[in-house]
Amino acid sequence: MKGLLKFITCGSVDDGKSTLIGHMLYDAKLLFADQEKALELDSKIGSRGGEIDYSLLLDGLTAEREQGITIDVAYRYFTTEHRSFIVADTPGHEEYTRNMAVGASFADLAVILADATKGIVPQTKRHARICALMGIKHLVLAINKMDLVGFDQERFQAIKDSFLQITYHMNLESIQVIPVSATDGDNITARSDRTPWYDGKALLPYLEKVDVHKEETHEQFVLPIQRVSRPDHNFRGFQGQVEAGHIQVGEEVVVLPSNEKAKVTSILITDKETEHAGYGQPITIQLDREVDVSRGCVLTTSDQVQVTDMFTASLLWMDDTELIEGRNYLIKLGTQTLPGTVLSIKHKIDINTGKEAPADRIFKNELIECDIALSEKAVFDTFTHNEALGSFILIDRISNMTSACGVINQSLQRSANVIWQETDISRAVRSKQKSQKPLTIWFTGLSGSGKSTLANELEKKLVALGHHTMLLDGDNVRHGLNKDLGFTEGDRVENIRRIAEVAKLMNEAGLITITAFISPYQTDRQQAREIIGEEYFEIYVSTPLEECEKRDVKGLYKKARAGEIPNFTGISSPYEVPAKPKLRIDTSKQSIEDATELVLKAILDRVQL
The missing domain is CATH 2.40.30.10 (Translation factors)
Incomplete structure (x- = not known):
């Protein structure tokens, strides 16, 4: 018996994927008696006037049966005399392409269906390219509904030629094209008399014999670490699945990314010791010395990783x-x-x-x-x-x-020779010189919410207390550092990223940095938090849109309402409210003086040595 074959069925909506697999299982007598009986009973109230609807074997969701489409991936496990199979019946609708990609990620072979009456459509092409992207090297094109075109050989050949042209540059190892009728069962489990001009195998016999074995070209050992096992102080093992090559006791491995070297002292498969292990095996390895290894590290003998x-x-x-x-x-x-x-x-x-x-x-x-x-x-x-x-x-x-x-x-090796230069004068030295701890106070909120006014007042208070500060205001920064950026979503993302990097450098100088930017997107503020680190202190100026629009100091809301300013936050572009700001201030309810005192009280402990 050949080894396990994992394959998917894919293609455009209503090409007959579920029907094809259902009919294959039914004709090959691969169903239990109760499954067969349930199929026959369900078909009586189905959409085929009482005839067996083979797709019901795969389409289990109510929404799938109601609409006659596949939504989620349906897995089936079956065995014939010649081979064991796992098939993933994947959806054809463009809306559920992500589900198809999930199925493709596990498969060795793809059966792509095409409707003989429609030919190769965009979703068929998309699925073929996704299969190639996922590393699938073996494709079967099942040209379905041949009964609706009178089993016309010329129609079959035209669709076949079109598909071969599309897949020409996909670096595939095998392509088989088969004319089928999923409803009638032609060329599914046995050759059909209605296609005398087709001299290839039917679908199931082909799948039973096709060789999808991947030659192991990786002679060098690769083990991504999933877990460090430390049941007691006498045992420290590194666990994972071997993804390439072989390893044996006594062999030296390199730990990446640290580049430390150590020798293998023992190998365990489950709880049994072995002298060697190879590709595909889950193992536990012990090394001859203490090295820094955690989840995400890789043990290898390869110089290509x-x-x-x-x-x-x-x-x-x-x-x-x-x-x-x-x-x-x-x-x-x-x-x-x-x-x-x-x-x-x-x-x-x-x-x-x-x-x-x-x-x-x-x-x-x-x-x-x-x-x-x-x-x-x-x-x-x-x-x-x-x-x-x-x-x-x-x-x-x-x-x-x-x-x-x-x-x-x-x-990309652009950054390989760019190394962070450590200087003798450190952040700690600069901080001590200024008698303060660096901090970035990040004001976010709508235009007109009072961010800039509040930031300005806060800086004056801090300077009066003897602190060293730098205020970065949205408009001011766009006059210089970010003058090349517009107000598209992409430019806004880059604007915030640059500001965060500048704020980080100013914190390195020991300064208290104050920023006043709309920064409307949660993901961008999260990125700023990660760039700046522990010194990031977020304040949401939550003044309502109605109040901001009443103020309209710069006349921007009026222009935005008139359509003169595209992508204006709060009007034609969204503002994502911070989930967990350190402080929330509404300047429609608090005076600037009171709000400034509130901020000052919140940060003083953070900036004092």
Whole structure:
């Protein structure tokens, strides 16, 4: 018997994916008696006038049965005389492309369906490209509903030629094209008499025999650490799954990213000791000396695994919110999770032609190539060399939803020779010289809320008390440092990032930094908090929009209402209220003097040595 085959069915909506797999299981007698009986009973009240509706075997959600579409991924496990299978029936609707990508991430082979009456449609192309992105090297194109075109050979050949042209540059190892009728069962478990011109295998026999074994080209050992096991003071083991190569007791390994070296003293698979272990095995390793190893580190004998903080990646964007350059996300890479930023969008990939197209904003279900910077150096490899260390997901830092999945194409070494220069005069020295602790007081709120007035009054009070300060005001900074930025969402992101970096440098100088910026997005304020560190002190000036608009000192709201100012916060662009500010002040209810005293009282303990 050949080994386990994990495959997915995908394609456009209503191409017959669930029906195809359901009919395969039914005809091959791979159902239990109660499953078969339930299918026959459910079909009596289904949409096929009492005839067996094979899709009901896979479409289990009420919404799926009502609409006749697949929404979530449905997994089925079955075994024939020749092979064991896990199939993921994935949705075809564009709205649920993220679910299809989840299914593709586990598969060795994809069965892509195309409707013979419609041919290759955009979603078919998108799914083919997502499969290639996820590293699937074996495709089957099942041209379904051949009964509706009279099993026309010319129609079959035209669709086949179109698909082969699309997949020509996808670096696939095998493509099989099969004419089928999922409803009638033609060419699913056995060759059909209605396609005498087709000389290939039916779908199930082909899947039973296709060779998807990946030759292990990685001779060098790679073990991403998932957990450090320390049951008592006598045992310290490093646990994970071997993602490449082999290891044996006595062999020397390198710990990345620290580059420390140590020898393997024992290897355990579950609770049994062994002399060696290899690819795919979950193991526990002990080393001959104490080294700094934690979750996210990698033990390896390879010289190809890389440690850097920037790389170029291909992404499938899956978030309803558009992707904008400069946005900050959590990146789960291997067993590591750390903050990262999409530095630049290089281009998007046209799903019809596969050609590159310029883009600065990316929308849901688009494929792109971009540069990503991590908050610190991390261990990774290119996806083509090691899938486990070369694939990742982006996680929205506010909603905790998966925003994108991607693969690493190459490392960017721009920062390899840029090293933070330690100086003899440190932050502590500068702080002591000024007799104060550095702090960044970050005022956020709508235009007209009183941020700048409050920041100005606070600085005067602090200077009167003998403190050393610097005030960064939104308008003033845009006259110089950020004069090249506009007011698009991407420019706003970059504006706040630069301000945070400047505030951090001023804190290094020992200064108390006061900022007054609308900073409307929660993710950008979170990024500022991480850049600045413990010195970040957020104050939300919560003055209501109605009051801000009444004041309208600069006449901006009036212009925004008239449509003269696009992307104006509070009118045509959103303001995301801070979830947990250190202080909340409403200047419509408190005088500037009282508000200033309130802020001063909140920060004095933080700035005094």
